[in-house]
Amino acid sequence: MGFLFARSSGYSFVALALLACVLLAPCQAAKAGLSIKFYAKTCPGVDTIVRSVVAQAVAKEPRMGASIIRLFFHDCFVNGCDASILLDDTLTFTGEKNAGANINSVRGYEVIDAIKSQVEAACKGVVSCADIVALASRDAVNLLGGPTWNVQLGRKDSRTASGTAANANLPGPASSGASLVAAFAGKGLSAREMTALSGAHTVGRARCLMFRGRIYGEANINATFAAALRQTCPQSGGGDGNLAPFDDQTPDAFDNAYFKNLVAQRGLLHSDQELFNGGSQDALVRKYAGNAGMFAGDFAKAMVKMGGLMPAAGTPTEVRLNCRKVN
Ligand code: HEM
Numbered sequence: 256m257g258f259l260f261a262r263s264s265g266y267s268f269v270a271l272a273l274l275a276c277v278l279l280a281p282c283q284a285a286k287a288g289l290s291i292k293f294y295a296k297t298c299p300g301v302d303t304i305v306r307s308v309v310a311q312a313v314a315k316e317p318r319m320g321a322s323i324i325r326l327f328f329h330d331c332f333v334n335g336c337d338a339s340i341l342l343d344d345t346l347t348f349t350g351e352k353n354a355g356a357n358i359n360s361v362r363g364y365e366v367i368d369a370i371k372s373q374v375e376a377a378c379k380g381v382v383s384c385a386d387i388v389a390l391a392s393r394d395a396v397n398l399l400g401g402p403t404w405n406v407q408l409g410r411k412d413s414r415t416a417s418g419t420a421a422n423a424n425l426p427g428p429a430s431s432g433a434s435l436v437a438a439f440a441g442k443g444l445s446a447r448e449m450t451a452l453s454g455a456h457t458v459g460r461a462r463c464l465m466f467r468g469r470i471y472g473e474a475n476i477n478a479t480f481a482a483a484l485r486q487t488c489p490q491s492g493g494g495d496g497n498l499a500p501f502d503d504q505t506p507d508a509f510d511n512a513y514f515k516n517l518v519a520q521r522g523l524l525h526s527d528q529e530l531f532n533g534g535s536q537d538a539l540v541r542k543y544a545g546n547a548g549m550f551a552g553d554f555a556k557a558m559v560k561m562g563g564l565m566p567a568a569g570t571p572t573e574v575r576l577n578c579r580k581v582n
């Protein structure tokens with residue numbers, strides 16, 4: 256800590272900034288060189304374009320808001336928030352779209368394309384696809400009734416994508432509570448941040464394939480809830496793709512119902528209910544269930560922090576012109 260007392264004002268500024276980093280969530284983004292004003296001069300209209308395209312998409316189909324939120328998570332957890340998930344497979348690499356964790360499941364690519372084409376028309380070659388996903392997910396949360404926040408900007412897009420990395424980094428629905436904590440810790444996110452971010456499962460849908468084991472095999476599930484889900488999701492004979500909402504009361508509202516559901520043993524996925532199953536996150540789940548504002552605040556902060564995940568230093572990047580392929 257000696258440098259804290261360095262006489263040069265430059266050094267003490269750095270020391271203060273480092274200290275602030277320990278205390279403030281947006282610091283990870285700041286360290287990565289991001290800023291909320293990144294496009295203030297070069298593309299001042301980007302926020303408005305993103306918001307209006309996402310608003311149209313959500314008005315047409317509320318679930319699309321959920322899908323865009325998930326797109327951001329699945330981008331950031333695989334080699335950083337670098338739009339790697341948006342790259343189509345090529346002859347030389349198998350990307351993330353068709354990896355087991357994403358195929359037939361992640362959606363919203365067309366909405367990102369629609370935003371990108373409008374943004375390119377307004378300011379060519381300036382705004383990264385990764386930043387568009389970050390902005391779009393912020394707007395999706397807010398348009399569904401959740402909080403809003405300032406998005407740190409200045410990300411660059413990857414020049415490659417890895418299906419193997421997607422499968423290795425994205426947690427699955429059979430995960431234990433301990434493995435969820437570990438998966439997020441591996442990205443520098445705390446157990447509390449993991450639980451807050453999981454609150455995104457207050458919107459959106461999951462396929463029968465993802466929750467069949469829970470509704471036919473588990474004891475810590477409300478019997479009425481399980482019986483209703485069995486109507487959607489047969490035990491055998493197909494139906495893998497049949498959808499159920501994560502939150503059956505307010506399926507498209509970004510509220511704290513996810514946590515109320517967990518307390519009532521109405522988590523849809525095994526991994527959801529692991530956050531309230533006599534383990535380390537029970538007390539926090541109860542707090543979020545009883546305090547929507549606390550959840551909203553923690554969720555917004557954790558999204559900013561997750562958005563600071565960056566590709567490893569030295570990784571080649573660019574601002575893609577078409578989000579689906581490298582320049
Ligand atoms: C904690 C670990 C997590 C696990 C194990 C997990 C797992 C899943 C699974 C299995 C689905 C359904 C996929 C399908 O049916 O094909 C899903 C959907 C979804 N996830 Fe997660 N997830 C996690 C964390 C997150 C986080 C951190 C976010 C965002 C901040 C998120 C946002 C969503 C959303 C919004 C949907 C619904 C998407 C739609 O309807 O298109 N999830 N998740």
Ligand SMILES: *[C@@H]1O[C@H](CO)[C@@H](O)[C@H](O)[C@H]1NC(C)=O
Pocket residue numbers: 477478479480
């Ligand atoms: C399960 O949920 C229903 C409402 O759908 C409720 O009436 C019932 O009391 C719950 N069961 C338990 C054991 O909490």
